[in-house]
Amino acid sequence: MxxxxxxxxxxxxxxxxxxxxxxxxxxxxxxxxxxxxxxxxxxxxxxxxxxxxxxxxxxxxxxxxxxxxxxxxxxxxxxxxxxxxxxxxxxxxxxxxxxxxxxxxxxxxxxMGRTFQVVRLFNDLTVRENLTLAVMGLSRSKLQLLRPWRTYRAHQALVETLAASFGLGGRLGRAAGELSHGELRELEVLLALAVExxxxxxxxxxxxxxxxxxxxxxxxxxxxxxxxxxxxxxxxxxxxxxxxxxxxxxxxxxxxxxxxxxxxxxxxxxxxxxxxxxxxxxxxxxxxxxxx
Amino acid sequence: MDDLGTTTTTPATIDDVSGDGTPSRWWATPLLLGGRMAGPILGAACLVVVGIILTSGSYLSTVFEDILIFAIAAMGVDFLGGFGGLITLGQAGFVGIGAYGVAVAEVHGYGPWAAVGISLATVLGLALVTGVVAVRVSGITFVIVTLALGEIFWGLGYQWTSLTSGDNGITLLSTPSIGPWNLSSTMTVWVTTFVVFLVILAVLLLMVRSPFGLSLRGLKSNERRLRALGYRTGVQRYVGYVIASFVAGVAGVLYIFSNHLISPATLTFSQDGFLVVMVILGGLGTIWGPCLGALVVVMFEQEISTYLARWETLMGVVFIAAVIFTPGGIAGLLRNGQRAISRLISAIRRARLPGAPTPAVASAAASTASGDGAPDAARDRSAGDGAAAGIAPRASSGGDR
Structure with missing residues (x-):
């Protein structure tokens, strides 16, 4: 505010x-x-x-x-x-x-999903990592220790679909902290939506x-x-x-x-x-x- | 650059002459080869060094044993601190418990294998119990709580004389063996330590790339957001703490077989401090960086100390200088060096290839071709992607802004 x-x-x-x-x-x-x-x-x-x-x-x-x-x-x-x-x-x-x-x-x-008044993202993580964290939020695999998160194809497909839907498809490799303010707001909404x-x-x-x-x-x-x-x-x-x-x-x-x-x-x-x-x-x- | 922070470079040709007859920079060829072969060359060099040390059976092999053991404990500190943002000052306590566990069990009549099992079970049990307390807090409070736990372990080692023999410590009675493989041999201890080190390194590197490792990074980056995504962050902290403590316990088991003596001196606060210095000096958040930090600190402790009584002062100065001038530690320094070499190699390639794109164009092309850019841009243009997520695709792509 x-x-x-x-x-x-x-x-x-x-x-x-x-x-x-x-x-x-x-x-x-x-x-x-x-x-x-x-x-x-x-x-x-x-x-x-x-x-x-x-x-x-x-x-x-x-x-x-x-x-x-x-x-x-x-x-x-x-x-x-x-x-x-x-x-x-x-x-x-x-x-x-x-x-x-x-x-x-x-x-x-x-x-229940939410966004914050002051954008709260994982700034030093990439957009893909931000969205992966969000997508895995309700999954049991979030406690998996011995398999790389990139190999979860279904999760990655969902991440890419979400990002593309909001025009962030080309930003997946960028650190969240490097995004413009508008993109940060969009990613904030996307994170909230990713938990369905x-x-x-x-x-x-x-x-x-x-x-x-x-x-x-x-x-x-x-x-x-x-x-x-x-x-x-x-x-x-x-x-x-x-x-x-x-x-x-x-x-x-x-x-x-x-x-x-x-x-x-x-x-x-x-x-x-x-x-x-x-x-x-x-x-x-x-x-x-x-x-x- | 992809989202793991690595730079993707186009495979280069190192043909000697360009199409228009521009003379080749023959002198650049070794550098180009070196750039591509850096990993194998480094690996081969390591194997040669390891071979020399293994066959020597010298004092140096003992020093390297210590380096590997402390590197294991430091990797545990880095796993929790560099990825989860929780710096522990109680790690030396678990190294001590791992070592005391073996020694005390043997004193009470257990065989060496049973002693190892008892020791690791004790470490795990104590980590599970103390973790309940430790992970209720975060930030500086976590540091203080782990420091207090470490001091409690040190106090028990020092004052519970009926169990630990107090300040005198306990000497190892026997070593485990399977057929010809016996930890009484210096070389066997070295090989075992090295193998365990490699296994722990590999497992921790795998863990930090796992969903759990990613959630640890999320915990460090923004805990409140992580909770709003459905993560019970206490679980992340607890599991991370138990893993880090268990790794320290494994280092402790190796420590007793390497040193044959455990005393409260191994559990002191200064040992905790050294472990944290190893991590920060080597490179926080890298897992492998603290191994280099352990190399530097142990060399100071074992080698420089023979020439300089105030070696700790010198190490302090080196530490401060490192923190100021290379915040990423030795690992950061190496990364910067690698990037500088990559840039140099790119510059050489551009110079060798006439009509090559200018740096700006090349950079733009690389960013499009590498990582996620190209496929995702294509996905952006594909209508209907949003349907699966219940969202219609937007008209303009993010690239327009």
Whole structure:
């Protein structure tokens, strides 16, 4: 999250959504099963409450966005979802399984993949080695000691297919640290996809990208399997609108509101959050990029 | 350059005259041959040296025994530290346990073969137990925990006198044998040590190229990302620690048959320090580099020390200089030298072949032809690849950016 992407004077919304708020109900299931269910998740760091009693229901196959200003608790919520942080209270259910006490690797086995806000790759390994590690993540062969990893033809074929699909086929021999920022972001998404997730958590996949690269990543995300559940944190409203159809808004760790993307964008609370109280009245809709 | 960091060069012709009559650089021919034959020449040279040492039965053969034994222990340190990012300062403790295991078992009436088995089982058992504690931490904390474990082993060797005879140490009572093969013979010990060294070297080199070895490198590079890919990284750390410790135990077994005496001096912190110096001086993350580090350190300890009382000071200066000027250690130095020779050979080839591409063009061509570039670029262009992964191929290839 970069400071320039959100109005620094975005004020805290002290008023919690009421039960009667038309944007508060979760997205309709329409016969789909619930992919991810958060029930009253609270997460604290010492005296600081980063996430407070957040409840969300995310249907399988949905494209779900999470927005909010800096410090709203979005990434903390992601860390709770992916198992890197344990909440103080509340439960996380993945396709009906209570995974609250499960570690991150165990959740990956149950179908959860994620990317990080700050790109986290194996920088001194090549793209091929990065992808091989990812592809072998759920395989028993990852503990094999006496056979070279390059001889696993099925894994290597999958690595090459994945890389070629995202235009990284020509970069397999390059160290990840030598890639451009856009390619790093793509590789980050590829690593998450390589573990064949049912739920994909994308933490600001377009952060730091040029306008052209943003179009690329948006197109890339748009081509993902429609059955895949995507939950995305993103400040760039244009990218967000192109990918997600439902948005939840966080502020100071609390769920402010949620609803279809277009409706949330028009919501006065969201406009106030992103543009300040004056902007909320002066403009018809929030910034397209969340910055300008 | 392919993704293992090696450079692929086009097979060269060393014909004497070019098509347009350009005179050949005849003097370059040995260099070109040398470049292609470097491996076999080096291997043959090693065999000659080994043969000379084997047949001599001299003091030098004893020194080389020590070099090989410490090289084995140092390779274990490199396996865990150079690939997994976990530098252990408890490796000398396991060398000592390997040696004490044989000696103590023999004192208690076991035959030499049984003593070897008991020793290796003890090493493995202790590695499995201490590993549970050690791998719960990483980074500098891991270094400190392994240091503490090493000091505990040293303390046991020094103070548990009923078992270890304390500071006096234990002398080996008998050596194992199979028919004419008996470890009481200096040459047999040398050959056995050399064979075990080669086996451990080969096994560790295989391991670092295995999926587990790759995951160890991932652990060193970015543990959080590795966990997000489904790896329970504690398992990686634990298995790596047990392997490194067991390798040290094997070195300890060889140590007792080579030196016939084990005392707490072998388990001291300075021995741990020497092992780490061997690894860093030789080249962290190479497996074979620490063998060269062991050669340098043992030669300092056994040869330079006869001329210079303050040999440790000199070794410290050499170590600091090496860290500053050749961060990749001796292995890095050799790699740089190899690259320089490769560049020189390429330059000679270009000079010998008229109309050869300019360096920039040649470089671009090499990068396209070598490693993964060409086939993957072709794959990029093939539509439908993404279908298998549930993803449609993108319109523009990565090469466009």
């Amino acid at each position: 970069t400071g320039q992407e959100v109005q620094p004077d975005a004020g805290r919304l002290t008023e919690r959504p009421s039960a009667g708020d038309p944007l508060s109900p979760p997205p309709p299931l329409d016969g789909r099963e619930v992919a991810l269910e958060l029930d009253s998740i609270t997460c604290r760091f010492g005296e600081l409450t980063a996430v407070e009693s957040v409840s969300l229901t995310i249907p399988a196959g949905s494209r779900f966005g999470i927005i909010g200003p800096n410090g709203a608790g979005k990434t903390t919520l992601f860390n709770v979802l992916s198992g890197e942080l344990r909440p103080v209270s509340g439960t996380v259910k993945l396709f009906g399984h209570d995974v609250t006490r499960m570690s991150a690797p165990e959740r990956v086995r149950l179908g 997730p049912k739920v994909l958590l994308l933490d600001e996949p377009a952060a730091g990208l040029s306008p052209a690269e943003r179009v690329d990543i948006q197109s890339l995300l748009g081509r993902l399997d429609p059955d895949l559940t995507i939950i995305m944190i993103e400040h760039d409203m244009q990218v967000l609108r192109g990918v997600v159809d439902w948005v939840a808004v966080l502020d100071h760790g609390e769920l402010v509101t949620q609803g279809p993307t277009a409706e949330v964008q028009r919501h006065p609370r969201v406009r106030e959050l992103y543009l300040g109280s004056a902007g909320a009245h002066d403009r018809d809709e929030p910034s397209r990029s969340g910055t300008s």
